Amino acid sequence: MTDQAKPRPEFRNINIFKDVRTYRLPWAGKVSILHRVSGMLMFVLLPFVFWMFDTSLSSEISFATFKGAFNEGLGFVPGWFVKLAALGLIWSYLHHLCAGVRHLMIDMNHERITKEWGASSAIVTLVVSLGLTVILGAKLFGLY
Known part of the structure; x- marks a missing residue:
C-alpha cells in the first residue's frame, strides 16, 4: 500500500464568490499586500x-x-x-519600513531563501511593526 499525498487544489480561475472565502493566503502574501496598502496609505x-x-x-x-x-x-x-489618522500614518510608515527591509533581504539572498524563512520573516515583520506601532501609539495617546 502506497501513501499518496492528497492532491492540492489548483486555482486557475478564482471565483470571487466561491474560492476567495476558502483560499488561505500565506503570511508572506499577507505582508506583501499590507506593504502595498501601507505605501498607498502614506501616499494618501x-x-x-x-x-x-x-x-x-x-x-x-x-x-x-x-x-x-x-x-x-x-x-x-x-x-x-x-x-x-496619525496612528494610521505611524503604522503605515513602520510596516512599510519593516516589510521593505524584509524585501531587500530577500533580494540580496534570493538563492538561500526558503518557504519557512519567508513565513517566519513575515511573522517577525508583522510583530515588529505592530509592536512599534503600539509603543508609539501609547505615546501619541498620552499613556506615558
Missing part, C-alpha cells in the same frame, strides 16, 4: 504630513494650533480622529 496621507510639518515649524502660535488639533480637534473633526 501625504497632504496631512505636509500640514503637520508646516504647522509644527512655522511659529510658536502655529505649533500651539497643531498641538490643539490633537487635543481638542480641528474644526468638526474631533481630536481622537486626528490622533487615529
Whole structure:
C-alpha cells in the first residue's frame, strides 16, 4: 500500500464568490499586500504630513494650533480622529519600513531563501511593526 499525498487544489480561475472565502493566503502574501496598502496609505496621507510639518515649524502660535488639533480637534473633526489618522500614518510608515527591509533581504539572498524563512520573516515583520506601532501609539495617546 502506497501513501499518496492528497492532491492540492489548483486555482486557475478564482471565483470571487466561491474560492476567495476558502483560499488561505500565506503570511508572506499577507505582508506583501499590507506593504502595498501601507505605501498607498502614506501616499494618501501625504497632504496631512505636509500640514503637520508646516504647522509644527512655522511659529510658536502655529505649533500651539497643531498641538490643539490633537487635543481638542480641528474644526468638526474631533481630536481622537486626528490622533487615529496619525496612528494610521505611524503604522503605515513602520510596516512599510519593516516589510521593505524584509524585501531587500530577500533580494540580496534570493538563492538561500526558503518557504519557512519567508513565513517566519513575515511573522517577525508583522510583530515588529505592530509592536512599534503600539509603543508609539501609547505615546501619541498620552499613556506615558
